[in-house]
Amino acid sequence: MTSEGTDWTDLGCHPVAEGVHRIPLPMPQDGLRAINVYVIEGPDGVSLIDAGWNVPGNLEILRDGLRSVDVGLDEVTDVHVTHIHRDHYTMGPELRRRVGSRIHLGGGERPGLTELRELRTSVPADSLAQLRRAGAPEIAEASRVEALAEPWLAEDWELPDTWTEEGPVSVAGRTMEARLTAGHTKGHLVFDDTALGVTFTGDHVLPRISPSIGFELGGWDNPLSDYLASLEAMLERPDTLMLPAHGQVGGSVHGRVRELLSHHDSRLDATRAQVLASPGVTGLQVASGLPWTRRERAFGSLDVFNQMIATCETMAHLDVLVARGDVVVEEVSPAGVERFVTA
Known part of the structure; x- marks a missing residue:
C-alpha cells in the first residue's frame, strides 16, 4: 500500500496498489468534501470503481488524473458502482455518453433507481415518510422544499447496462468478489480483491464516520438491522485493507467494522x-x-438536511430496538406519528 499525503482530497491520481490508482473528485457544498474514484488497470483494459458526481469540472479532473498515468478517458470501458447515491453514480451515464463506458450497478438498487426515475425529482420520498412517522412534519416539508430546489437531470439517472449480483466479477479482467452489504442502501456492494488483499468498501465501511442509515428510496424495511448484519458478515471473511469511497486509504477492514x-x-x-x-x-x-x-453537536444546530438524516437514523435505531423487544410502540396517532415506551 503506497503512503499518501496528509489530505486525502488533494487532486491528482494517487497510486494505491499494483494496478490501482485513486482520483478524488470534489463534492461541492458537501461535508464529505470528495469521493475516491478508483482506477483499475488489468488485462482487459481500464475500469473504475465508482464514477463520481457529475458536476461541472469533475469530468476534466477525472480526465487529467487519468492522463497523468498515461490513460485516456476513452480507455475506460466499465464503471462498477457501489451504490446509487449521486456522488457515486451520476458520472457513469456521462462517461457512457462521452466514451461508451458500460455501467454496472447492484441489483438491489433497482427499486430505488426505478422510484427516482418515476419521481423525477431529488425528493427523498421514503425519508419524508419516516419524518412524518417520527412527528417531524415541519422538517419533512422543509426537506421537500430544499430537494425541489435542487436541479434534477434525467440523463444523470439512466439505467445501468447490467445489474451486478453477488459473486465473482471481472473488473478490467481482474477477478474480484462482489458482496452485497445492504444498509446504507438496499443494494450496496463492496468488492473484494483477494489477490491484492484489499476491499473497495464504498460507503459501507468508512475510516472516520458512520455512513447514514435510512436515506434512500425503494421502501423502508429495517435498514439498520441490514447494516449491522452486513458488518457482521464482513468479519466472517479474511481481513483486508480498506479502500473507502471517502477518506484515507488503508487500515484493517475488520478493525473498523468492530468500531x-x-x-x-x-x-x-x-x-x-x-x-x-x-x-x-x-x-x-x-x-x-x-x-x-463526531463533534457531538446539538440537534437544533444541524441544518435541515442533517436534521432529516439524524431523525431517519433515529427511527432506524428505534426499529431495531422494537425488533429486539427492548422498545414497543405505545400508540400511533391518526397522522401516523408513533410514540415509544420501553418494554
Missing part, C-alpha cells in the same frame, strides 16, 4: 435511554435529545 458495531451498540443504548427517560416519546424527541456528528 462501527461498537458505535451502533452505544447509539442503541443511548436511544433506549431516551425512551426510558421520557415514556411516550416520538422519534423526533429522541433525535433531539441525542448528540450528533
Whole structure:
C-alpha cells in the first residue's frame, strides 16, 4: 500500500496498489468534501470503481488524473458502482455518453433507481415518510422544499447496462468478489480483491464516520438491522485493507467494522435511554435529545438536511430496538406519528 499525503482530497491520481490508482473528485457544498474514484488497470483494459458526481469540472479532473498515468478517458470501458447515491453514480451515464463506458450497478438498487426515475425529482420520498412517522412534519416539508430546489437531470439517472449480483466479477479482467452489504442502501456492494488483499468498501465501511442509515428510496424495511448484519458478515471473511469511497486509504477492514458495531451498540443504548427517560416519546424527541456528528453537536444546530438524516437514523435505531423487544410502540396517532415506551 503506497503512503499518501496528509489530505486525502488533494487532486491528482494517487497510486494505491499494483494496478490501482485513486482520483478524488470534489463534492461541492458537501461535508464529505470528495469521493475516491478508483482506477483499475488489468488485462482487459481500464475500469473504475465508482464514477463520481457529475458536476461541472469533475469530468476534466477525472480526465487529467487519468492522463497523468498515461490513460485516456476513452480507455475506460466499465464503471462498477457501489451504490446509487449521486456522488457515486451520476458520472457513469456521462462517461457512457462521452466514451461508451458500460455501467454496472447492484441489483438491489433497482427499486430505488426505478422510484427516482418515476419521481423525477431529488425528493427523498421514503425519508419524508419516516419524518412524518417520527412527528417531524415541519422538517419533512422543509426537506421537500430544499430537494425541489435542487436541479434534477434525467440523463444523470439512466439505467445501468447490467445489474451486478453477488459473486465473482471481472473488473478490467481482474477477478474480484462482489458482496452485497445492504444498509446504507438496499443494494450496496463492496468488492473484494483477494489477490491484492484489499476491499473497495464504498460507503459501507468508512475510516472516520458512520455512513447514514435510512436515506434512500425503494421502501423502508429495517435498514439498520441490514447494516449491522452486513458488518457482521464482513468479519466472517479474511481481513483486508480498506479502500473507502471517502477518506484515507488503508487500515484493517475488520478493525473498523468492530468500531462501527461498537458505535451502533452505544447509539442503541443511548436511544433506549431516551425512551426510558421520557415514556411516550416520538422519534423526533429522541433525535433531539441525542448528540450528533463526531463533534457531538446539538440537534437544533444541524441544518435541515442533517436534521432529516439524524431523525431517519433515529427511527432506524428505534426499529431495531422494537425488533429486539427492548422498545414497543405505545400508540400511533391518526397522522401516523408513533410514540415509544420501553418494554
